[in-house]
Amino acid sequence: MSAYIRALTSADIEAVTAIERASFPAPWSEELFRSELGRTDRIWLVAAHKRAVLGYVGAALIGDEAHMLNLAVEPTLRRRGLASALMRAIYERLIAEGVGRVTLEVRTSNAGAISLYESADLTRAGVRPKYYPETGEDAVIMWSGDLTAGSSQQRLESLSAKGAEALRMFGGPEDLPRPLVLAIETSCDETAAAVMAAGETVLADVV
Numbered sequence: 001m002s003a004y005i006r007a008l009t010s011a012d013i014e015a016v017t018a019i020e021r022a023s024f025p026a027p028w029s030e031e032l033f034r035s036e037l038g039r040t041d042r043i044w045l046v047a048a049h050k051r052a053v054l055g056y057v058g059a060a061l062i063g064d065e066a067h068m069l070n071l072a073v074e075p076t077l078r079r080r081g082l083a084s085a086l087m088r089a090i091y092e093r094l095i096a097e098g099v100g101r102v103t104l105e106v107r108t109s110n111a112g113a114i115s116l117y118e119s120a121d122l123t124r125a126g127v128r129p130k131y132y133p134e135t136g137e138d139a140v141i142m143w144s145g146d147l148t149a150g151s152s153q154q155r156l157e158s159l160s161a162k163g164a165e166a167l168r169m170f171g172g173p174e175d176l177p178r179p180l181v182l183a184i185e186t187s188c189d190e191t192a193a194a195v196m197a198a199g200e201t202v203l204a205d206v207v
Contacts, residue, residue, distance in 0.1 A: 003054055003082070003167045005089040007194075008044035010037060015053035016046065023072040026134040043093050047073070047082050047167075057086040059094060059102070066094050068104035071113075079112075081166025087120045088160045091147060100146050105131060105139035117142050120159055121152045 020027040044058040055073035059066045073082045106113050122142040131139035183194045
């Protein structure tokens with residue numbers, strides 16, 4: 001069965017928190033992750049294989065810009081392209097939400113993450129001294145260009161290809177949990193739609 005990317009749910013929080021603790025010296029708590037659920041100014045996605053969470057990514061929406069919050073992959077599955085798949089997936093969601101530019105901070109010592117972000121059209125824009133209080137380490141500030149511009153789209157196509165290959169490593173897309181269900185809910189002023197696998201796993205949603 002292939003890995004696939006879907007929206008974060010409450011059932012994923014324990015696994016996401018475990019990956020977070022294995023990835024960062026000052027990890028987010030389970031309570032903090034739970035507080036993010038349901039916020040309309042947040043997008044959180046997970047890479048999943050069957051019922052296992054392989055990695056996750058989150059961003060805060062700020063007008064026509066977004067601030068990347070967290071991105072991490074299960075330590076035993078790193079360097080396989082899953083982070084690229086998560087980056088491409090959240091970019092697609094951000095573009096759909098009208099976001100034009102993305103920013104983030106990353107540790108100056110995290111060469112692997114900086115390389116990933118550079119492949120995702122982010123460039124270094126400055127340094128925040130002693131940004132991480134637990135270690136006193138500086139942070140590199142990175143900004144993307146216009147995500148809808150032609151030059152950015154070329155880089156994102158390359159990122160998409162790498163991410164798609166990473167997901168295929170886990171099998172074929174025909175092995176997604178079945179059946180696939182399109183769920184639609186409407187009210188007087190908005191409509192929400194979601195694609196669900198096996199009636200319980202949200203693969204994609206939009207309001």
